[in-house]
Amino acid sequence: MQYDPIKRSLxxxxxxxxxxxxxxxxxxDWLLLRSWHIRKELRKLKTQGLLQPVIxxxxxxxxxxxxxxxxxxxxxxxxxxxxxPEQIADCNQFFQQLGKADQVSFQYADLTxxxxxxxxxxxxxxxxxxxxxxxxxxxxxFYQSMKKGGVLLISTPSDQGGSDAHDHxxxxxxxxxxxxxxxxDGYNIGDIEMKLKNAxxxxxxxRYSYGTPGKISWRLSMKYPILMLGASKLFFVLLPFYYLLVxxxxxxxxxxxxxxxxxxxxxxxxxxxx
Numbered sequence: 001m002q003y004d005p006i007k008r009s010l011x012x013x014x015x016x017x018x019x020x021x022x023x024x025x026x027x028x029d030w031l032l033l034r035s036w037h038i039r040k041e042l043r044k045l046k047t048q049g050l051l052q053p054v055i056x057x058x059x060x061x062x063x064x065x066x067x068x069x070x071x072x073x074x075x076x077x078x079x080x081x082x083x084x085p086e087q088i089a090d091c092n093q094f095f096q097q098l099g100k101a102d103q104v105s106f107q108y109a110d111l112t113x114x115x116x117x118x119x120x121x122x123x124x125x126x127x128x129x130x131x132x133x134x135x136x137x138x139x140x141x142f143y144q145s146m147k148k149g150g151v152l153l154i155s156t157p158s159d160q161g162g163s164d165a166h167d168h169x170x171x172x173x174x175x176x177x178x179x180x181x182x183x184x185d186g187y188n189i190g191d192i193e194m195k196l197k198n199a200x201x202x203x204x205x206x207r208y209s210y211g212t213p214g215k216i217s218w219r220l221s222m223k224y225p226i227l228m229l230g231a232s233k234l235f236f237v238l239l240p241f242y243y244l245l246v247x248x249x250x251x252x253x254x255x256x257x258x259x260x261x262x263x264x265x266x267x268x269x270x271x272x273x274x
Contacts, residue, residue, distance in 0.1 A: 015090060018097050025064045030251065031221045031243075033214045034155045036258045037269050038065065038126060041153055042072055045122070052076060053121035056145065058111055058138075059128030063091040069124070070095075070104055079116075081109035111138045116145045123152045130156050130182045139199035146274045152201070154270040157186035158208060161215075161266040187268055201272040208265030214257035215266055221250040 015021060029035045052075040057066045060080035070078060082088055091106040112134045123142050129135050142152050193204045210218060225242060228235040 015094075018094060021094055022067075024062075025067050028062075028064050029068065030254075031247070033210060033217055033221075033254045033257055034126060034267065035064070035068075036254045037209050037267075038124075038153070038155060039068070040258055041269065041271065042069065045151065045153075046072060050122060050151075054119060054147075055079070056081065056116075056120045056123045056142075058109075058123055058125045058142070059131075060091065060106060061087065061126075063087075063094065063106070065124060065126055066091070066095075066104060066106075070100055074103075076103065078104045079120075080104060080106040081111065081114060082106065083108065083110060111141065113141075114145075115141045118145070118147050120146050121150045123150070125152065125154045125156075127155055127157075129154060130184055130186065133183045136195055136199065139196055139201075143200040143274060148274055150274045152196075152270075152272040152274075154192075154268070154272070155209070156192070156268050156270070157182070158210075158264075158266055158268045159186040159188045159191075160208070160264050161186070186266070189268060192268065192270060196270070196272045201274060203273040204270065205272075206268055206270040208262040208267065209257065209269050210267035211257055211260065211262030211265040213253040213260075217250045217253035217257065218266075220246045220253075 029039070051073070053073055055069055055073070055076055055078045057063075057069070057078060057080040060066050060082045063080060066078055066080040069076060080091065082091075085108060088106045088108055092101075095101055095104045095106070111128070111132065123146060125142070129138065132138055146152065189206050189208070193206050196204045221243075225235070225239060229239070
């Protein structure tokens with residue numbers, strides 16, 4: 001199914017007022033397991049001395065990670081890049097309302113062509129690379145755009161199942177190709193490490209996310225609600241009650257996934273250093 005129409009529908013609800021937008025970001029922070037992993041990595045980078053970074057949010061989407069980084073690194077300067085003009089305009093308006101226009105700028109950028117030589121201390125790429133066929137070119141552009149000592153932080157599906165992108169395991173629910181926008185099923189952990197090293201990165205650290213607890217949480221918190229919303233917009237009325245029931249369980253599962261290492265998993269968290 002197509003994920004973007006569901007995201008647009010949710011965006012229309014929460015974009016009516018900055019207060020609702022902040023609530024939306026907070027909900028995403030708690031519901032999305034990838035957000036738990038990224039928060040952990042960003043806090044770790046801050047404790048390691050990343051205090052006033054120049055940041056590229058490469059594929060900024062709704063802007064939730066840009067918002068979090070603007071708060072975690074209040075002295076930072078952030079360029080948030082995306083290819084969807086409506087989201088860029090919407091996010092610029094929101095951050096202007098917050099009084100953060102001097103700190104944060106959203107702009108159009110095709111990541112296969114975008115470079116800004118030796119500019120960024122941190123490049124963030126969250127669930128972006130699985131949408132781009134020319135990934136090696138993007139990795140090269142990231143490398144060229146980073147300062148010496150900079151870090152690239154990536155979240156992307158692995159080849160151990162991804163986000164059910166091409167449901168090869170034929171689950172009993174019969175869903176095939178849950179996310180149609182992906183151009184690959186997911187990265188082999190060795191393959192993405194090799195591609196990043198070939199792009200020039202001196203050190204690459206990759207680990208699995210979405211282990212057993214994370215996979216259960218993802219189905220409860222994201223997959224099944226999205227499938228129901230895709231079947232009928234009436235589920236919007238029931239959605240708050242559904243999450244009241246499942247959220248405590250999902251939060252516990254997310255905590256377990258972030259707190260433990262996994263020998264396999266359907267997601268990858270990758271850090272690459274220049």
